[in-house]
Amino acid sequence: MRKKIAIYGSSSAISCELVKLCGGELDVINYSHSNHGDKWFDALDVSIESLVTSVDLTCEFYVFNLGLLRPKGILDQTTEEINESLSVNLIYIVKATEYIIERNSKAKIFVFGSESGKKGSFDTVYFLAKAALRAYVFERKLKSPDQQLVLFSPSTIEDAGMTLRRKDKGNLEYIKSMHPKNRFLKSLEFARIVYSFIVNDFSYITNTEIEVNGGKFARM
Ligand SMILES: NC(=O)c1ccc[n+]([C@@H]2O[C@H](COP(=O)([O-])OP(=O)(O)OC[C@H]3O[C@@H](n4cnc5c(N)ncnc54)[C@H](OP(=O)(O)O)[C@@H]3O)[C@@H](O)[C@H]2O)c1
Numbered sequence: 001m002r003k004k005i006a007i008y009g010s011s012s013a014i015s016c017e018l019v020k021l022c023g024g025e026l027d028v029i030n031y032s033h034s035n036h037g038d039k040w041f042d043a044l045d046v047s048i049e050s051l052v053t054s055v056d057l058t059c060e061f062y063v064f065n066l067g068l069l070r071p072k073g074i075l076d077q078t079t080e081e082i083n084e085s086l087s088v089n090l091i092y093i094v095k096a097t098e099y100i101i102e103r104n105s106k107a108k109i110f111v112f113g114s115e116s117g118k119k120g121s122f123d124t125v126y127f128l129a130k131a132a133l134r135a136y137v138f139e140r141k142l143k144s145p146d147q148q149l150v151l152f153s154p155s156t157i158e159d160a161g162m163t164l165r166r167k168d169k170g171n172l173e174y175i176k177s178m179h180p181k182n183r184f185l186k187s188l189e190f191a192r193i194v195y196s197f198i199v200n201d202f203s204y205i206t207n208t209e210i211e212v213n214g215g216k217f218a219r220m
Contacts, residue, residue: 002025002026002027003025003026003027003059003060003061004026004027004028004029004056004058004059004060004061005022005026005027005028005029005059005060005061005062005063005198006029006031006055006056006059006061006062006063007019007028007029007030007031007037007063007065008031008041008043008062008063008064008065008066008096009031009032009033009064009065009066009067009112010030010031010032010036010037010065011032011033011034011036011037011161012065012067012160012161012187013157013159013160013161013187014065014112014157014160014187014190014191014194015030015063015065015191016187017187017188017190017191017192018063018065018191018194018195021191021192021195022195022198025198025199026061026198029056029059031054039054041053041054043066043087043088043092043093044084044087044088044092045092046087046091046092046095048099051095051096051099054096055096055099055100057100057103057104059104059107060106060107060108061107061108061109061110061198062096062097062100062107062108062109062110063110063111063112063194064093064096064097064109064110064111064112065112066088066089066092066093066112067088067089067112067114067126067162068084068085068088068089068126069121069123069126069162070085070123070125070126071122071123071166071167072122072123073122073123073124074123074124074125077125081125082125085123085125085126085129086125086129089125089126089129089130089133090129090130090132090133093111093133094133094136097109097111097136097140097149098140101140101142101143101147101149102143104147105143105144105146105147106144106146106147107147107148108147108148108197108198108203109147109148109149109150110150110152110194110197110198111133111137111149111150111151111152112151112152112153112154113130113133113134113137113151113152113153113209114126114130114153114154115153115154115155115211115213115216115217116130117130117131117133117134117153118131118134118153118211118217119217130153133151134151134153134209137149137150137151137207137208137209138207138208138209139207140207141207142206142207146203147203147206148197148202148203148205148206149206149207150197150205150206150207150208150209150210151208151209151210152190152193152194152209152210152212153209153210153211153212153213154185154190154212154213155184155185155212155213155214155216156172156175156176156184156185157184157185157186157187157190158183158184158185158186159186159187160187163184179214179216180214180215180216180218181214181215185212185213185214190212193210193212
């Protein structure tokens with residue numbers, strides 16, 4: 001029987017690449033907030049009832065590719081914006097992961113973080129959510145030897161939505177010129193790294209972060 005993978009956040013360019021890579025090997029269920037996928041869900045609804053309808057416990061793989069980055073700091077964000085950001089970037093993912101860990105002994109859960117969880121961001125709420133996600137992945141003990149929980153944290157992805165929507169193009173060009181690779185990461189390149197964890201049994205790599213930043217934090 002073919003294994004199943006649930007991908008949350010299917011409009012993201014990374015998810016689109018991942019779906020293409022997985023298509024031949026796995027049955028893919030796309031969960032989307034924007035009618036881009038097979039099943040609709042809203043990460044703003046963190047109720048247990050929402051999880052019951054949006055989490056298929058027969059999947060072996062779960063990819064949480066959710067993110068909400070605002071072009072402004074915490075002082076300029078409304079209470080509603082801050083709460084939305086915390087739900088999408090953190091609480092929905094953590095609650096869904098808790099739900100899966102308790103009920104699916106084979107689950108391999110891959111969560112997308114960001115270099116911002118380590119270095120900060122102009123959007124303080126996004127930074128705090130990604131930093132908390134990182135702490136959660138490091139510390140959440142799994143319930144079965146077959147389970148896996150990994151955080152994949154990319155730096156800037158040139159052709160993904162969050163970068164394409166940025167207005168500070170000059171700043172981005174400057175960051176790119178200073179990068180050791182002289183280029184940004186690509187969605188397909190990042191999706192391939194995640195996919196390698198799906199087609200290979202790397203389950204001893206768990207409760208840790210795979211940093212995909214091209215060496216930009218090397219200090220000497
Ligand atoms: N782009 C970068 O340079 C970069 C750098 C570091 C980390 N990342 C991380 O990589 C991931 C993808 O980034 P991206 O650039 O591809 O972003 P994106 O195109 O903006 O995609 C974000 C995803 O979040 C989902 N989402 C937002 N609000 C939601 C809600 N209320 N309910 C359910 N889903 C919701 C969207 O789902 P649907 O539209 O499908 O519903 C969308 O697929 C994020 O975790 C981001 O933090 C990106």
